[in-house]
Amino acid sequence: MGTSSILDGNRFDTHSLGALDPAARALVERRMNTLGTGYRLFYRNPVLAVRGLGTRLYDAEGREYLDAYNNVASVGHCNPAVVEAVTKQLNTLATHSRYLQDGIVEYSERLLQTFPESLNRVMYTNSGSESNDLALRVARHHTGGTGIVVTSEAYHGTTASCAEVSPSDGGGGLPDHIIAVHPPNSYRHEGESSVAEVFAARVTRAFETLCERGHEPAALLVDSIFSSDGVFPVDGALQAAFAAARAFGALVIADEVQPGFARVGSAFWGFARDHAVPDLVTLGKPMGNGVPVAGMVADSEILDAFGQDVPYFNTFGGSSVPVAAAAAVLNEIRERRLFENAENIGAIVRAGMEELAADFPQIGDIRSAGLYFGVELVADPETREPGTAFAADLINACRESGLLISVCGPTSSTLKIRPMLTYTAEDAELLVERLGDALNVAARVARAGVA
Amino acid sequence: MGTSSILDGNRFDTHSLGALDPAARALVERRMNTLGTGYRLFYRNPVLAVRGLGTRLYDAEGREYLDAYNNVASVGHCNPAVVEAVTKQLNTLATHSRYLQDGIVEYSERLLQTFPESLNRVMYTNSGSESNDLALRVARHHTGGTGIVVTSEAYHGTTASCAEVSPSDGGGGLPDHIIAVHPPNSYRHEGESSVAEVFAARVTRAFETLCERGHEPAALLVDSIFSSDGVFPVDGALQAAFAAARAFGALVIADEVQPGFARVGSAFWGFARDHAVPDLVTLGKPMGNGVPVAGMVADSEILDAFGQDVPYFNTFGGSSVPVAAAAAVLNEIRERRLFENAENIGAIVRAGMEELAADFPQIGDIRSAGLYFGVELVADPETREPGTAFAADLINACRESGLLISVCGPTSSTLKIRPMLTYTAEDAELLVERLGDALNVAARVARAGVA
Numbered sequence: 017m018g019t020s021s022i023l024d025g026n027r028f029d030t031h032s033l034g035a036l037d038p039a040a041r042a043l044v045e046r047r048m049n050t051l052g053t054g055y056r057l058f059y060r061n062p063v064l065a066v067r068g069l070g071t072r073l074y075d076a077e078g079r080e081y082l083d084a085y086n087n088v089a090s091v092g093h094c095n096p097a098v099v100e101a102v103t104k105q106l107n108t109l110a111t112h113s114r115y116l117q118d119g120i121v122e123y124s125e126r127l128l129q130t131f132p133e134s135l136n137r138v139m140y141t142n143s144g145s146e147s148n149d150l151a152l153r154v155a156r157h158h159t160g161g162t163g164i165v166v167t168s169e170a171y172h173g174t175t176a177s178c179a180e181v182s183p184s185d186g187g188g189g190l191p192d193h194i195i196a197v198h199p200p201n202s203y204r205h206e207g208e209s210s211v212a213e214v215f216a217a218r219v220t221r222a223f224e225t226l227c228e229r230g231h232e233p234a235a236l237l238v239d240s241i242f243s244s245d246g247v248f249p250v251d252g253a254l255q256a257a258f259a260a261a262r263a264f265g266a267l268v269i270a271d272e273v274q275p276g277f278a279r280v281g282s283a284f285w286g287f288a289r290d291h292a293v294p295d296l297v298t299l300g301k302p303m304g305n306g307v308p309v310a311g312m313v314a315d316s317e318i319l320d321a322f323g324q325d326v327p328y329f330n331t332f333g334g335s336s337v338p339v340a341a342a343a344a345v346l347n348e349i350r351e352r353r354l355f356e357n358a359e360n361i362g363a364i365v366r367a368g369m370e371e372l373a374a375d376f377p378q379i380g381d382i383r384s385a386g387l388y389f390g391v392e393l394v395a396d397p398e399t400r401e402p403g404t405a406f407a408a409d410l411i412n413a414c415r416e417s418g419l420l421i422s423v424c425g426p427t428s429s430t431l432k433i434r435p436m437l438t439y440t441a442e443d444a445e446l447l448v449e450r451l452g453d454a455l456n457v458a459a460r461v462a463r464a465g466v467a
Numbered sequence: 468m469g470t471s472s473i474l475d476g477n478r479f480d481t482h483s484l485g486a487l488d489p490a491a492r493a494l495v496e497r498r499m500n501t502l503g504t505g506y507r508l509f510y511r512n513p514v515l516a517v518r519g520l521g522t523r524l525y526d527a528e529g530r531e532y533l534d535a536y537n538n539v540a541s542v543g544h545c546n547p548a549v550v551e552a553v554t555k556q557l558n559t560l561a562t563h564s565r566y567l568q569d570g571i572v573e574y575s576e577r578l579l580q581t582f583p584e585s586l587n588r589v590m591y592t593n594s595g596s597e598s599n600d601l602a603l604r605v606a607r608h609h610t611g612g613t614g615i616v617v618t619s620e621a622y623h624g625t626t627a628s629c630a631e632v633s634p635s636d637g638g639g640g641l642p643d644h645i646i647a648v649h650p651p652n653s654y655r656h657e658g659e660s661s662v663a664e665v666f667a668a669r670v671t672r673a674f675e676t677l678c679e680r681g682h683e684p685a686a687l688l689v690d691s692i693f694s695s696d697g698v699f700p701v702d703g704a705l706q707a708a709f710a711a712a713r714a715f716g717a718l719v720i721a722d723e724v725q726p727g728f729a730r731v732g733s734a735f736w737g738f739a740r741d742h743a744v745p746d747l748v749t750l751g752k753p754m755g756n757g758v759p760v761a762g763m764v765a766d767s768e769i770l771d772a773f774g775q776d777v778p779y780f781n782t783f784g785g786s787s788v789p790v791a792a793a794a795a796v797l798n799e800i801r802e803r804r805l806f807e808n809a810e811n812i813g814a815i816v817r818a819g820m821e822e823l824a825a826d827f828p829q830i831g832d833i834r835s836a837g838l839y840f841g842v843e844l845v846a847d848p849e850t851r852e853p854g855t856a857f858a859a860d861l862i863n864a865c866r867e868s869g870l871l872i873s874v875c876g877p878t879s880s881t882l883k884i885r886p887m888l889t890y891t892a893e894d895a896e897l898l899v900e901r902l903g904d905a906l907n908v909a910a911r912v913a914r915a916g917v918a
Binding site: 040043044046047050051053054057058062064066067068073088089098102107108109110111112114115116117118120121128136138141143144145146150153174175176179185301305306307308316320322323324326327328329330331332336337338 | 502503559564571595625
């Protein structure tokens, strides 16, 4: 574990600067002379993005890409309804939550309607990182404990507190009060027990170990679809794990930054797909379609004591413009019934991928929920040896064929594909077509390498 | 120390709900039923904000307020140039920094031109909290230490790591590896040594104590104008304190979230006003005039090792829309020479306040730099007993007279006044006039209380 897969699996190597065309090379050099070294670019040949529209991104040369990765612009690049609402707000008022405003209250009421009854309070932040950081503060305040259980390739954000619980961040080993367990891996599962049971048993064992080490349990923190672990929508896994955590008095935090806002199709939230109810839910990425806005939803019985002890203010969080963006996104999802679209279009993409799998033995497993896909690649279908090199070739071939996707998982061998919720059937077919083209290219490269 | 002044000094007491008019009361109740208990509203009679324009804010009844507090909309509410730039970007592209984009590179180059040569790299975040959290991570990575020195009423943000270094956050005592020192208080200073020397000696003593406790020094973290401590632009204080910290191998982090972006008039940054050069600088609030955007500027010699070890990605930070907002704000400040305006208009406001001080003995001290004011109120000019109750009456009287300001400092007795950089001379005179009106009202209330 801890191979920096989420951030480095699709990384431009700055030693390859010389291979870029002169314009891109000049821009990368200027970028390297102004931005910190921590920044990474996607692809062997980075995309110089200049325009987005609907499901497409365009580069400086006018080349069109089908965007199947950028889950921020979840209701489409430059969505007209969102642009209009944000523009209107920019021309009206942009101020913070210490003044009364209608917008934040109206949006909060509508947002909370998408949650189970017990999740009845919201707090606003500016990023998934701030949301997870806040949820960890609340969990530690509520339980008095510090022990956290996460999954082995989890990524929960960039703050000091979030980095500590993000094994895939590459920042080194975990501190003593944090334990990472393997996700519910339906592809690499053995034995009599169900995948969900095995996962719950790992959670139980982790909390036992924390107790043995003298760390009181505070929380189980999991992405509701195990995004950076490789995408595992496993029936019953969340339910079983949540129960296991609660047996130790720990709170359950569902990180919905990636799976949330109707992406999983059958439900508005990843946890709801599994009919599980967490104590705290963190929101982010697609919430404002490109305007920074994020938040945390909580059970008031858990949150009230924290709020009484710790005054909370976030200058931008819950301010006028981010709230206007979020309200427009929620409107789009509900009015256009994009969760149904995610389910229907997701089925078309999945069927196409299954056809490709029949032709390409490198496709070991296809996991999906709605419009969230993890396609695990293998070097050998018998041994299931991870297809890391093939995956790297494939995502770069996709980029050249006009399809933007990326990789995840401990060996960077699982394609992570997140088409926009607004995909049409034609978009879905084009995705499969371009993925097929790229598979042909990558397979040719692999054969040439062997020969 | 630690009286929660920054967040609670101007707090609406929810027990007073019954005193509000029915519409405001209904909205506050809906707010309480949706937002977490940690949220606070300003004023005994909260302002229901519906519109902003230039230097003015308007409430639901059409009442106009001169905004002298909201330093996010620093180039004016609904600034047309900023609105136009953001609208254009919203209609073009909103995506993240893993794709190449011109905008982030161009803005970074222009932003870095406002810094001393050694501060030559920037990283983008979504809030001052994320910026300070990142700076603390970098300082700890660079030094291998954990010890931090801050000021006694410091407020640096809401993440777990920032809350730990924010004594005014009200979250309880400081951990063993963090020490708070009193700010350079030019009003309550005694002895032979200069205010700056005394402050530097406190910093030295704090780092000595950290070493005695076995905590390696990591950083001195200070707001460059000591905002929440009560606003202390003291010549030489930053220079002396930075040198004291460096003698222990600690890095110096200048928190420019409040004083930055030309507010102090004579310089673009608070630290530059004192001709001091920090190692890391954190940016926030006014950077995007209401669009969430923030960042950290650093010396590449310090930042490079961190960036090589820790891949950094921030979904919204450095993405298209926040960068477009920030670029437009920087344009406005430079093209309209708003730093000169801050200096000139600041002088008018200051002169008016000094006239008021001649009439109102409650004004104990006026501290300012450019358009940043701390006006310390006293119950007794001889003993300098803090005028906490008077300050509370005064800011509420200001609100009723159509002037928005707030309070800061350990006893919530210092008015914190931050007019927009776009104030005209007429705005400055109106500020002084309304402050004078409110002083009369508050003085009458005080006399009635005594009688």
